[in-house]
Amino acid sequence: MLLLPALAACGSGDDDEPTNVSAKTAALGTLTPGEIKVAVQPYAPYTSVQGGKIVGLDGDILAYVAEKLGLEVKPQVTDFAGMLAGVQSRRVDITIGGVAWSADRQKQGLFTDPPYYSPPAMAVRSGKTYKTVDDLKGLDLGTVEGYVWVKSIQAVPDAKLHAYPDANGVFDDLGADRVDVGFLDPLIIIAAQKERPELKIDTQYMTPPTAEQVKAEPAYEYFQPYQTGFYLPKKATKLEKAISAEIDAMYENGEMEKLVKKYGGDPEQFLKPSADVATARQGVDRSQDWTPPSIAQ
Numbered sequence: 001m002l003l004l005p006a007l008a009a010c011g012s013g014d015d016d017e018p019t020n021v022s023a024k025t026a027a028l029g030t031l032t033p034g035e036i037k038v039a040v041q042p043y044a045p046y047t048s049v050q051g052g053k054i055v056g057l058d059g060d061i062l063a064y065v066a067e068k069l070g071l072e073v074k075p076q077v078t079d080f081a082g083m084l085a086g087v088q089s090r091r092v093d094i095t096i097g098g099v100a101w102s103a104d105r106q107k108q109g110l111f112t113d114p115p116y117y118s119p120p121a122m123a124v125r126s127g128k129t130y131k132t133v134d135d136l137k138g139l140d141l142g143t144v145e146g147y148v149w150v151k152s153i154q155a156v157p158d159a160k161l162h163a164y165p166d167a168n169g170v171f172d173d174l175g176a177d178r179v180d181v182g183f184l185d186p187l188i189i190i191a192a193q194k195e196r197p198e199l200k201i202d203t204q205y206m207t208p209p210t211a212e213q214v215k216a217e218p219a220y221e222y223f224q225p226y227q228t229g230f231y232l233p234k235k236a237t238k239l240e241k242a243i244s245a246e247i248d249a250m251y252e253n254g255e256m257e258k259l260v261k262k263y264g265g266d267p268e269q270f271l272k273p274s275a276d277v278a279t280a281r282q283g284v285d286r287s288q289d290w291t292p293p294s295i296a297q
Helices: 057-069 080-088 103-108 149-155 167-175 186-195 211-216 218-223 237-253 255-262 276-281
Strands: 035-040 048-050 053-055 072-077 121-125 140-144 160-164 181-183 201-205
Touching: 035 057, 035 080, 053 057, 053 072, 057 072, 057 237, 057 255, 121 167, 121 186, 140 149, 140 167, 149 160, 149 181, 149 218, 160 167, 167 181, 167 186, 167 201, 186 201, 211 218, 237 255
Parallel strands: 035 072, 140 160, 140 181
Antiparallel strands: 048 053, 121 181, 121 201
16 A cells, blocks of 8 residues: 665775675666665655664565565655655655555556565454445444545445544544444554454454456455565566566475564455455556465465
8 A cells, every 4th residue: 555764885985885796686677786776655664764774564575575685674664655656756666565466557567576565454452343335334444545445345235434644544543433334454454453452353354255246346346355566667577577586486495474474464364365466467467367466375
């Protein structure tokens, strides 16, 4: 979705470029050999910068990949619009942090294979249960201004949209029983459960609307899971391929599952693609026989 300082370069000479950069690392074509400049926004627990390092789920994934590729991570803090613009103008090498793949975005940049899939999560009052779109009819539904769920909520019959400047507003009104359901990225909800137990909220995952429901009401597509990706400039083909290969390896060796669990996520929800993930990208920015990464079925 819908994220301080840089580490000092370890090098010599007037250009202050890192020394001992291997030919393989240099061939990745980053803006500065041996470094990867990363645009992020403060979006814990997906991305935040502490002591010059990016932490959070996306930050940990990139740190693992960067170590494998011999790259030093250099964070640059901005907002979401700045993240995308930095990539598209090639002022940075990459941006991370719950960036959703879309056909429009891939026209202006490159997406890696999905590091994880973001399931449709709901923050609800403890003891309440909502499973489908039909269960939301007539309810008070909250999300953050500008998030894709605004359109989905507006399409729910008789539901009332409550849009807030940030997630704290959603949680405050949910805890005060002024809204029934809050739509936010799942790890945000899981973190709030731990940090604000007085709110008495739970995380629930929606049963996605059917293809027939989405056809009848296109805005419901945002109630479906979406695939995330690390986003790179159009010319960064070698770097994208190298990072995608490491992401795929993390599914195979258990590292991705371990990191998802570290932040309270359910690997069954985060690391198994829905059927439309492959078809959305096949013939667009992937081959016709591309298979998205997944943990064992």
